[in-house]
Amino acid sequence: MHQPDPAPTPKPLRADAARNRDKLLVAATEVFGERGLDASLEEIARRAGVSIGTLYNHFPTREAFWDAIFPERLAALERVMESALAAPDPWDGFVGYLEGLFALQAEDHGLNDALAQRFRAAGEVEQACHRGFRRAERIIQRARDSGQLRPDFEPEDLVTLIWAMSQVIRESMATAPDTWRRCLAFFLDGLRAGAAHPVAVPPLTPGQLSEVMRAR
Amino acid sequence: MHQPDPAPTPKPLRADAARNRDKLLVAATEVFGERGLDASLEEIARRAGVSIGTLYNHFPTREAFWDAIFPERLAALERVMESALAAPDPWDGFVGYLEGLFALQAEDHGLNDALAQRFRAAGEVEQACHRGFRRAERIIQRARDSGQLRPDFEPEDLVTLIWAMSQVIRESMATAPDTWRRCLAFFLDGLRAGAAHPVAVPPLTPGQLSEVMRAR
DNA sequence: GGCTAACTTGAGGTATTCCTCAACTTGCGT
DNA sequence: ACGCAAGTTGAGGAATACCTCAAGTTAGCC
CATH class of the missing domain: 1.10.10.60 (Homeodomain-like)
Known part of the structure:
Protein backbone atom coordinates (compact mmCIF):
# COMPACT_ATOMS: atom_id res chain seq x y z
CA MET A 1 0.00 0.00 0.00
CA THR A 61 -12.99 18.87 -22.05
CA ARG A 62 -14.94 22.02 -21.41
CA GLU A 63 -14.87 21.13 -17.73
CA ALA A 64 -11.09 21.11 -17.71
CA PHE A 65 -11.23 24.83 -18.40
CA TRP A 66 -13.60 25.35 -15.53
CA ASP A 67 -11.31 23.50 -13.15
CA ALA A 68 -8.51 25.81 -14.19
CA ILE A 69 -10.52 29.03 -14.14
CA PHE A 70 -12.89 28.84 -11.22
CA PRO A 71 -10.64 28.27 -8.21
CA GLU A 72 -9.57 31.90 -8.36
CA ARG A 73 -13.16 33.16 -8.60
CA LEU A 74 -14.27 30.85 -5.85
CA ALA A 75 -11.47 32.14 -3.69
CA ALA A 76 -12.89 35.64 -4.17
CA LEU A 77 -16.21 34.28 -3.05
CA GLU A 78 -14.59 32.76 0.01
CA ARG A 79 -13.14 36.13 0.91
CA VAL A 80 -16.65 37.59 0.66
CA MET A 81 -17.89 34.92 3.03
CA GLU A 82 -15.02 35.46 5.41
CA SER A 83 -15.78 39.12 5.75
CA ALA A 84 -19.49 38.36 6.08
CA LEU A 85 -18.75 36.15 9.05
CA ALA A 86 -16.41 38.76 10.46
CA ALA A 87 -18.94 41.58 10.23
CA PRO A 88 -19.87 42.91 13.67
CA ASP A 89 -23.56 42.85 12.83
CA PRO A 90 -24.85 39.47 11.64
CA TRP A 91 -27.52 41.01 9.42
CA ASP A 92 -24.99 43.31 7.77
CA GLY A 93 -22.82 40.27 7.24
CA PHE A 94 -25.68 38.39 5.61
CA VAL A 95 -26.52 41.31 3.33
CA GLY A 96 -22.86 41.85 2.51
CA TYR A 97 -22.53 38.20 1.60
CA LEU A 98 -25.43 38.34 -0.84
CA GLU A 99 -24.26 41.59 -2.36
CA GLY A 100 -20.74 40.29 -2.76
CA LEU A 101 -21.95 37.02 -4.20
CA PHE A 102 -24.18 38.60 -6.81
CA ALA A 103 -21.63 41.26 -7.65
CA LEU A 104 -19.24 38.45 -8.55
CA GLN A 105 -21.91 36.73 -10.58
CA ALA A 106 -22.70 40.00 -12.33
CA GLU A 107 -19.17 40.54 -13.52
CA ASP A 108 -18.73 37.00 -14.79
CA HIS A 109 -21.40 35.27 -16.82
CA GLY A 110 -19.54 32.02 -16.43
CA LEU A 111 -19.63 32.14 -12.65
CA ASN A 112 -23.26 33.16 -12.88
CA ASP A 113 -24.02 30.04 -14.88
CA ALA A 114 -21.96 27.86 -12.60
CA LEU A 115 -23.56 29.00 -9.36
CA ALA A 116 -27.03 28.80 -10.85
CA GLN A 117 -26.21 25.19 -11.70
CA ARG A 118 -27.04 25.81 -15.32
CA PHE A 119 -24.18 23.46 -16.02
CA ARG A 120 -23.06 20.49 -14.09
CA ALA A 121 -19.82 21.37 -12.40
CA ALA A 122 -16.82 19.09 -12.50
CA GLY A 123 -15.26 17.56 -9.39
CA GLU A 124 -12.99 20.40 -8.37
CA VAL A 125 -15.65 23.07 -8.70
CA GLU A 126 -18.35 20.96 -7.14
CA GLN A 127 -16.20 20.44 -4.06
CA ALA A 128 -15.69 24.16 -3.68
CA CYS A 129 -19.42 24.78 -4.02
CA HIS A 130 -20.05 22.27 -1.30
CA ARG A 131 -17.58 23.93 1.03
CA GLY A 132 -19.09 27.30 0.14
CA PHE A 133 -22.54 26.07 1.02
CA ARG A 134 -21.38 24.95 4.43
CA ARG A 135 -19.99 28.36 5.12
CA ALA A 136 -23.13 30.07 3.80
CA GLU A 137 -25.09 27.99 6.29
CA ARG A 138 -23.10 29.59 9.08
CA ILE A 139 -23.75 33.10 7.76
CA ILE A 140 -27.47 32.35 7.65
CA GLN A 141 -27.49 30.71 11.06
CA ARG A 142 -25.72 33.66 12.58
CA ALA A 143 -28.19 36.16 11.10
CA ARG A 144 -31.14 34.10 12.26
CA ASP A 145 -29.75 33.69 15.74
CA SER A 146 -29.38 37.44 16.05
CA GLY A 147 -33.11 37.73 15.46
CA GLN A 148 -32.71 39.85 12.35
CA LEU A 149 -33.11 37.24 9.60
CA ARG A 150 -36.51 35.55 9.60
CA PRO A 151 -36.24 32.17 11.31
CA ASP A 152 -37.87 30.21 8.47
CA PHE A 153 -35.22 31.16 5.91
CA GLU A 154 -33.25 27.99 5.32
CA PRO A 155 -29.94 27.49 3.55
CA GLU A 156 -31.83 25.70 0.77
CA ASP A 157 -33.69 28.94 0.11
CA LEU A 158 -30.38 30.50 -0.77
CA VAL A 159 -30.18 28.19 -3.77
CA THR A 160 -33.56 29.37 -4.94
CA LEU A 161 -32.49 32.96 -4.49
CA ILE A 162 -29.37 32.36 -6.54
CA TRP A 163 -31.47 30.90 -9.35
CA ALA A 164 -33.70 33.93 -9.26
CA MET A 165 -30.95 36.50 -9.20
CA SER A 166 -28.90 34.71 -11.83
CA GLN A 167 -31.66 35.30 -14.33
CA VAL A 168 -32.11 38.94 -13.37
CA ILE A 169 -28.38 39.37 -13.86
CA ARG A 170 -28.39 37.57 -17.19
CA GLU A 171 -31.18 39.66 -18.60
CA SER A 172 -30.28 43.07 -17.27
CA MET A 173 -26.50 43.38 -17.01
CA ALA A 174 -26.03 44.55 -20.59
CA THR A 175 -28.58 47.32 -20.32
CA ALA A 176 -29.06 48.30 -16.70
CA PRO A 177 -26.35 46.77 -14.54
CA ASP A 178 -27.83 47.93 -11.24
CA THR A 179 -31.13 46.17 -11.68
CA TRP A 180 -30.14 43.17 -9.60
CA ARG A 181 -29.39 45.44 -6.65
CA ARG A 182 -32.90 46.82 -6.67
CA CYS A 183 -34.38 43.36 -6.93
CA LEU A 184 -32.22 42.15 -4.07
CA ALA A 185 -33.26 45.13 -1.94
CA PHE A 186 -36.92 44.18 -2.33
CA PHE A 187 -36.14 40.59 -1.54
CA LEU A 188 -34.10 41.47 1.51
CA ASP A 189 -36.97 43.49 2.91
CA GLY A 190 -38.93 40.24 2.89
CA LEU A 191 -36.19 38.40 4.73
CA ARG A 192 -36.14 40.60 7.79
CA ALA A 193 -37.67 38.93 10.78
CA GLY A 194 -40.07 41.81 11.26
CA ALA A 195 -41.48 41.41 7.76
CA ALA A 196 -42.08 37.69 8.01
CA HIS A 197 -45.51 36.26 7.41
CA PRO A 198 -46.06 32.52 7.73
CA VAL A 199 -45.02 30.61 4.60
CA ALA A 200 -47.05 27.53 3.74
CA VAL A 201 -44.55 25.83 1.44
CA PRO A 202 -41.60 23.95 2.97
CA PRO A 203 -38.08 24.53 1.64
CA LEU A 204 -36.36 22.12 -0.73
CA THR A 205 -35.37 19.01 1.14
CA PRO A 206 -31.68 18.09 0.96
CA GLY A 207 -32.73 15.17 -1.23
CA GLN A 208 -34.52 17.40 -3.68
CA LEU A 209 -31.61 19.76 -3.65
CA SER A 210 -29.13 17.12 -4.71
CA GLU A 211 -31.61 15.79 -7.26
CA VAL A 212 -31.86 19.21 -8.83
CA MET A 213 -28.10 19.50 -8.87
CA ARG A 214 -27.80 16.10 -10.50
CA ALA A 215 -30.52 16.94 -13.01
CA ARG A 216 -28.78 19.06 -15.58
CA MET B 1 -59.21 53.99 -50.63
CA THR B 61 -41.42 30.12 -38.91
CA ARG B 62 -41.15 29.18 -35.28
CA GLU B 63 -42.94 32.40 -34.46
CA ALA B 64 -45.94 31.36 -36.55
CA PHE B 65 -46.50 28.57 -34.03
CA TRP B 66 -46.36 31.01 -31.19
CA ASP B 67 -48.92 33.24 -32.82
CA ALA B 68 -51.22 30.24 -33.10
CA ILE B 69 -50.59 28.85 -29.63
CA PHE B 70 -50.27 31.78 -27.27
CA PRO B 71 -53.52 33.67 -27.68
CA GLU B 72 -55.31 31.01 -25.67
CA ARG B 73 -52.73 31.10 -22.89
CA LEU B 74 -52.68 34.85 -22.85
CA ALA B 75 -56.45 34.82 -22.56
CA ALA B 76 -56.05 32.71 -19.43
CA LEU B 77 -53.68 35.33 -18.15
CA GLU B 78 -56.19 38.06 -18.91
CA ARG B 79 -58.77 36.21 -16.87
CA VAL B 80 -56.31 36.12 -13.99
CA MET B 81 -55.85 39.86 -14.32
CA GLU B 82 -59.59 40.47 -14.50
CA SER B 83 -60.20 38.65 -11.28
CA ALA B 84 -57.25 40.43 -9.68
CA LEU B 85 -58.83 43.77 -10.50
CA ALA B 86 -62.19 42.51 -9.29
CA ALA B 87 -60.87 41.32 -5.93
CA PRO B 88 -62.41 43.27 -3.05
CA ASP B 89 -59.02 43.76 -1.43
CA PRO B 90 -56.38 45.33 -3.68
CA TRP B 91 -53.49 43.51 -2.00
CA ASP B 92 -55.25 40.17 -2.35
CA GLY B 93 -55.82 41.06 -5.99
CA PHE B 94 -52.13 41.83 -6.48
CA VAL B 95 -51.05 38.61 -4.79
CA GLY B 96 -53.65 36.62 -6.72
CA TYR B 97 -52.36 38.11 -9.95
CA LEU B 98 -48.78 37.07 -9.25
CA GLU B 99 -49.80 33.61 -8.12
CA GLY B 100 -51.98 33.12 -11.16
CA LEU B 101 -49.31 34.42 -13.49
CA PHE B 102 -46.58 32.19 -12.16
CA ALA B 103 -48.88 29.20 -11.96
CA LEU B 104 -49.47 29.60 -15.68
CA GLN B 105 -45.76 29.91 -16.31
CA ALA B 106 -45.13 26.86 -14.18
CA GLU B 107 -47.40 24.64 -16.21
CA ASP B 108 -46.04 25.78 -19.56
CA HIS B 109 -42.33 26.12 -20.19
CA GLY B 110 -43.07 27.90 -23.42
CA LEU B 111 -45.12 30.60 -21.76
CA ASN B 112 -42.43 30.84 -19.10
CA ASP B 113 -39.84 31.52 -21.80
CA ALA B 114 -42.11 33.95 -23.59
CA LEU B 115 -42.94 36.07 -20.56
CA ALA B 116 -39.33 36.10 -19.42
CA GLN B 117 -38.47 37.46 -22.87
CA ARG B 118 -36.04 34.67 -23.42
CA PHE B 119 -37.23 34.81 -26.99
CA ARG B 120 -38.33 37.75 -28.98
CA ALA B 121 -42.06 37.54 -29.42
CA ALA B 122 -43.72 38.01 -32.79
CA GLY B 123 -46.22 40.78 -33.48
CA GLU B 124 -49.37 39.11 -32.22
CA VAL B 125 -47.83 37.98 -28.94
CA GLU B 126 -45.98 41.21 -28.39
CA GLN B 127 -49.21 43.18 -28.70
CA ALA B 128 -50.86 40.98 -26.10
CA CYS B 129 -47.92 41.43 -23.74
CA HIS B 130 -48.18 45.15 -24.14
CA ARG B 131 -51.88 45.12 -23.34
CA GLY B 132 -51.15 42.81 -20.39
CA PHE B 133 -48.56 45.19 -19.07
CA ARG B 134 -51.04 48.06 -19.14
CA ARG B 135 -53.48 46.05 -17.11
CA ALA B 136 -50.78 44.93 -14.67
CA GLU B 137 -50.00 48.59 -14.12
CA ARG B 138 -53.53 49.07 -12.91
CA ILE B 139 -53.31 46.13 -10.52
CA ILE B 140 -50.12 47.58 -9.09
CA GLN B 141 -51.48 51.09 -8.88
CA ARG B 142 -54.55 49.88 -7.07
CA ALA B 143 -52.53 47.95 -4.51
CA ARG B 144 -50.23 50.91 -3.93
CA ASP B 145 -53.13 53.31 -3.55
CA SER B 146 -54.66 51.12 -0.89
CA GLY B 147 -51.47 51.57 1.11
CA GLN B 148 -50.70 47.87 1.19
CA LEU B 149 -48.14 47.57 -1.62
CA ARG B 150 -44.98 49.58 -1.01
CA PRO B 151 -45.14 52.85 -2.93
CA ASP B 152 -41.76 52.44 -4.62
CA PHE B 153 -42.71 49.23 -6.41
CA GLU B 154 -43.03 50.20 -10.07
CA PRO B 155 -44.54 48.27 -12.95
CA GLU B 156 -41.02 47.89 -14.35
CA ASP B 157 -40.12 45.94 -11.23
CA LEU B 158 -42.69 43.39 -12.26
CA VAL B 159 -40.55 42.55 -15.28
CA THR B 160 -37.59 41.93 -13.03
CA LEU B 161 -39.70 39.73 -10.81
CA ILE B 162 -40.86 37.71 -13.79
CA TRP B 163 -37.25 37.16 -14.85
CA ALA B 164 -36.40 35.99 -11.37
CA MET B 165 -39.35 33.66 -10.97
CA SER B 166 -39.01 32.26 -14.47
CA GLN B 167 -35.64 30.84 -13.56
CA VAL B 168 -36.84 29.43 -10.25
CA ILE B 169 -39.64 27.74 -12.16
CA ARG B 170 -37.30 26.42 -14.83
CA GLU B 171 -34.92 24.89 -12.35
CA SER B 172 -37.31 23.50 -9.81
CA MET B 173 -40.52 22.41 -11.54
CA ALA B 174 -39.27 18.95 -12.40
CA THR B 175 -38.19 18.14 -8.86
CA ALA B 176 -40.09 20.32 -6.40
CA PRO B 177 -42.96 22.08 -8.15
CA ASP B 178 -43.93 24.20 -5.15
CA THR B 179 -40.59 25.90 -4.81
CA TRP B 180 -41.65 29.01 -6.70
CA ARG B 181 -44.51 29.54 -4.25
CA ARG B 182 -42.12 29.68 -1.33
CA CYS B 183 -39.83 32.05 -3.16
CA LEU B 184 -42.75 34.27 -4.05
CA ALA B 185 -43.95 34.28 -0.46
CA PHE B 186 -40.59 35.62 0.70
CA PHE B 187 -40.61 38.20 -2.03
CA LEU B 188 -44.15 39.33 -1.26
CA ASP B 189 -43.20 39.91 2.34
CA GLY B 190 -40.73 42.44 1.03
CA LEU B 191 -43.38 44.16 -1.07
CA ARG B 192 -45.71 45.02 1.77
CA ALA B 193 -45.68 48.70 2.59
CA GLY B 194 -44.86 47.94 6.21
CA ALA B 195 -41.71 46.04 5.26
CA ALA B 196 -40.32 48.69 2.98
CA HIS B 197 -36.87 50.12 3.57
CA PRO B 198 -35.56 52.80 1.23
CA VAL B 199 -34.14 51.40 -1.99
CA ALA B 200 -31.20 53.25 -3.47
CA VAL B 201 -31.41 51.91 -7.03
CA PRO B 202 -34.04 53.35 -9.40
CA PRO B 203 -36.23 51.02 -11.44
CA LEU B 204 -35.62 50.29 -15.11
CA THR B 205 -36.52 53.31 -17.19
CA PRO B 206 -39.06 52.69 -19.94
CA GLY B 207 -36.23 53.20 -22.40
CA GLN B 208 -34.08 50.54 -20.77
CA LEU B 209 -37.07 48.27 -20.63
CA SER B 210 -37.69 48.40 -24.35
CA GLU B 211 -33.98 48.07 -25.02
CA VAL B 212 -33.89 44.87 -23.01
CA MET B 213 -36.93 43.61 -24.85
CA ARG B 214 -35.29 44.41 -28.17
CA ALA B 215 -32.03 42.85 -27.09
CA ARG B 216 -32.59 39.15 -27.55
C1' DG C 1 -63.60 7.95 -63.26
C1' DG C 2 -60.52 11.62 -64.46
C1' DC C 3 -58.25 15.96 -63.87
C1' DT C 4 -56.02 19.56 -61.47
C1' DA C 5 -54.75 22.35 -57.86
C1' DA C 6 -53.61 21.59 -53.30
C1' DC C 7 -50.88 19.23 -50.40
C1' DT C 8 -47.11 16.09 -48.70
C1' DT C 9 -42.71 14.16 -48.78
C1' DG C 10 -37.88 13.54 -47.48
C1' DA C 11 -33.42 13.78 -49.42
C1' DG C 12 -30.12 17.08 -49.31
C1' DG C 13 -27.96 21.83 -48.90
C1' DT C 14 -26.37 25.11 -45.22
C1' DA C 15 -24.64 26.13 -40.84
C1' DT C 16 -22.80 25.31 -36.32
C1' DT C 17 -20.27 22.91 -32.94
C1' DC C 18 -17.86 19.09 -31.20
C1' DC C 19 -13.88 16.29 -31.42
C1' DT C 20 -9.95 13.30 -33.72
C1' DC C 21 -5.77 12.19 -35.88
C1' DA C 22 -2.10 11.76 -39.32
C1' DA C 23 1.17 14.81 -40.96
C1' DC C 24 3.98 18.48 -39.92
C1' DT C 25 6.88 21.68 -37.00
C1' DT C 26 9.81 22.97 -33.25
C1' DG C 27 12.03 23.31 -28.59
C1' DC C 28 15.75 21.62 -26.40
C1' DG C 29 19.07 18.12 -24.57
C1' DT C 30 23.28 16.47 -26.13
C1' DA D 1 23.97 21.30 -35.33
C1' DC D 2 21.38 17.08 -34.96
C1' DG D 3 17.58 14.25 -33.77
C1' DC D 4 13.60 13.16 -31.40
C1' DA D 5 10.03 13.74 -28.16
C1' DA D 6 6.80 17.14 -27.49
C1' DG D 7 3.68 20.01 -29.46
C1' DT D 8 0.82 22.10 -33.26
C1' DT D 9 -2.11 22.07 -37.08
C1' DG D 10 -6.42 22.08 -39.69
C1' DA D 11 -8.95 19.21 -42.71
C1' DG D 12 -12.61 16.38 -41.99
C1' DG D 13 -15.97 13.01 -39.66
C1' DA D 14 -20.10 13.02 -36.69
C1' DA D 15 -24.04 15.06 -34.72
C1' DT D 16 -27.72 18.33 -34.71
C1' DA D 17 -30.85 21.76 -36.35
C1' DC D 18 -32.61 24.70 -39.87
C1' DC D 19 -34.88 25.20 -44.21
C1' DT D 20 -35.91 24.29 -49.51
C1' DC D 21 -37.71 22.26 -53.48
C1' DA D 22 -38.57 18.96 -57.22
C1' DA D 23 -41.10 15.00 -57.48
C1' DG D 24 -44.89 12.39 -55.96
C1' DT D 25 -49.60 11.87 -53.89
C1' DT D 26 -54.41 12.95 -53.06
C1' DA D 27 -58.86 15.53 -52.13
C1' DG D 28 -62.56 17.13 -54.27
C1' DC D 29 -64.93 19.09 -58.27
C1' DC D 30 -66.91 17.95 -62.75
Missing part, protein backbone atom coordinates in the same frame (compact mmCIF):
# COMPACT_ATOMS: atom_id res chain seq x y z
CA HIS A 2 1.75 3.18 -1.21
CA GLN A 3 0.77 6.81 -1.36
CA PRO A 4 -1.90 7.68 -3.97
CA ASP A 5 0.16 10.75 -4.91
CA PRO A 6 -2.63 12.91 -6.27
CA ALA A 7 -0.59 15.78 -7.75
CA PRO A 8 2.91 14.52 -8.58
CA THR A 9 4.26 17.67 -10.31
CA PRO A 10 2.21 17.47 -13.52
CA LYS A 11 5.30 17.23 -15.80
CA PRO A 12 6.94 20.43 -16.96
CA LEU A 13 5.64 21.88 -20.22
CA ARG A 14 7.79 22.93 -23.09
CA ALA A 15 8.12 26.73 -23.34
CA ASP A 16 5.84 27.15 -26.34
CA ALA A 17 3.28 24.81 -24.84
CA ALA A 18 3.22 26.75 -21.60
CA ARG A 19 2.72 29.96 -23.54
CA ASN A 20 -0.17 28.49 -25.49
CA ARG A 21 -1.73 27.17 -22.34
CA ASP A 22 -1.63 30.62 -20.83
CA LYS A 23 -3.13 32.23 -23.92
CA LEU A 24 -5.91 29.66 -23.86
CA LEU A 25 -6.61 30.29 -20.22
CA VAL A 26 -6.78 34.05 -20.74
CA ALA A 27 -9.05 33.63 -23.73
CA ALA A 28 -11.26 31.12 -21.96
CA THR A 29 -11.64 33.39 -18.95
CA GLU A 30 -12.71 36.21 -21.23
CA VAL A 31 -15.05 34.21 -23.41
CA PHE A 32 -16.77 32.27 -20.62
CA GLY A 33 -17.04 35.51 -18.68
CA GLU A 34 -18.74 37.27 -21.57
CA ARG A 35 -20.79 34.49 -23.06
CA GLY A 36 -21.46 32.08 -20.24
CA LEU A 37 -20.44 28.47 -19.81
CA ASP A 38 -21.91 27.33 -23.11
CA ALA A 39 -19.59 29.55 -25.12
CA SER A 40 -18.05 28.03 -28.22
CA LEU A 41 -14.69 26.36 -27.72
CA GLU A 42 -13.74 27.32 -31.26
CA GLU A 43 -14.10 30.95 -30.28
CA ILE A 44 -11.75 30.43 -27.37
CA ALA A 45 -9.17 28.89 -29.69
CA ARG A 46 -9.64 31.72 -32.17
CA ARG A 47 -9.22 34.38 -29.52
CA ALA A 48 -6.16 32.65 -28.13
CA GLY A 49 -4.64 32.59 -31.61
CA VAL A 50 -4.22 28.85 -31.46
CA SER A 51 -5.70 25.95 -33.38
CA ILE A 52 -8.61 23.96 -32.12
CA GLY A 53 -6.35 20.93 -31.90
CA THR A 54 -4.04 22.70 -29.50
CA LEU A 55 -7.01 23.67 -27.38
CA TYR A 56 -8.03 20.05 -27.04
CA ASN A 57 -4.44 19.09 -26.38
CA HIS A 58 -4.35 21.29 -23.29
CA PHE A 59 -7.96 21.09 -22.17
CA PRO A 60 -9.55 17.86 -23.32
CA HIS B 2 -60.68 50.58 -49.75
CA GLN B 3 -60.72 48.56 -46.58
CA PRO B 4 -57.35 47.04 -45.57
CA ASP B 5 -59.20 43.82 -44.83
CA PRO B 6 -56.76 42.33 -42.32
CA ALA B 7 -58.29 38.84 -42.00
CA PRO B 8 -60.18 38.07 -45.23
CA THR B 9 -61.21 34.49 -44.41
CA PRO B 10 -57.76 32.87 -44.73
CA LYS B 11 -58.87 30.52 -47.53
CA PRO B 12 -60.39 27.20 -46.56
CA LEU B 13 -57.97 24.30 -46.18
CA ARG B 14 -58.38 20.95 -47.80
CA ALA B 15 -59.56 18.32 -45.32
CA ASP B 16 -56.23 16.52 -44.99
CA ALA B 17 -54.38 19.80 -44.67
CA ALA B 18 -56.66 20.96 -41.88
CA ARG B 19 -56.10 17.66 -40.08
CA ASN B 20 -52.35 17.99 -40.37
CA ARG B 21 -52.45 21.56 -39.18
CA ASP B 22 -54.34 20.46 -36.09
CA LYS B 23 -51.95 17.64 -35.38
CA LEU B 24 -49.06 20.07 -35.69
CA LEU B 25 -50.68 22.52 -33.34
CA VAL B 26 -51.32 19.85 -30.73
CA ALA B 27 -47.78 18.56 -31.01
CA ALA B 28 -46.31 22.06 -30.90
CA THR B 29 -48.30 22.95 -27.80
CA GLU B 30 -47.01 19.83 -26.09
CA VAL B 31 -43.41 20.16 -27.16
CA PHE B 32 -43.05 23.88 -26.49
CA GLY B 33 -44.82 23.35 -23.18
CA GLU B 34 -42.39 20.64 -22.14
CA ARG B 35 -39.16 21.86 -23.65
CA GLY B 36 -39.50 25.62 -23.90
CA LEU B 37 -39.52 27.87 -26.91
CA ASP B 38 -36.23 26.61 -28.29
CA ALA B 39 -37.57 23.10 -28.78
CA SER B 40 -36.65 21.35 -31.99
CA LEU B 41 -39.09 21.81 -34.86
CA GLU B 42 -38.15 18.37 -36.14
CA GLU B 43 -39.43 16.91 -32.89
CA ILE B 44 -42.74 18.68 -33.37
CA ALA B 45 -43.07 17.24 -36.86
CA ARG B 46 -42.12 13.80 -35.57
CA ARG B 47 -44.67 13.95 -32.76
CA ALA B 48 -47.36 15.17 -35.13
CA GLY B 49 -46.62 12.25 -37.44
CA VAL B 50 -45.98 14.57 -40.34
CA SER B 51 -42.95 15.40 -42.44
CA ILE B 52 -40.78 18.41 -41.78
CA GLY B 53 -41.85 19.83 -45.13
CA THR B 54 -45.49 19.81 -44.09
CA LEU B 55 -44.57 21.57 -40.89
CA TYR B 56 -42.93 24.37 -42.83
CA ASN B 57 -45.86 24.45 -45.21
CA HIS B 58 -48.25 25.29 -42.38
CA PHE B 59 -45.95 27.24 -40.10
CA PRO B 60 -43.14 28.85 -42.05
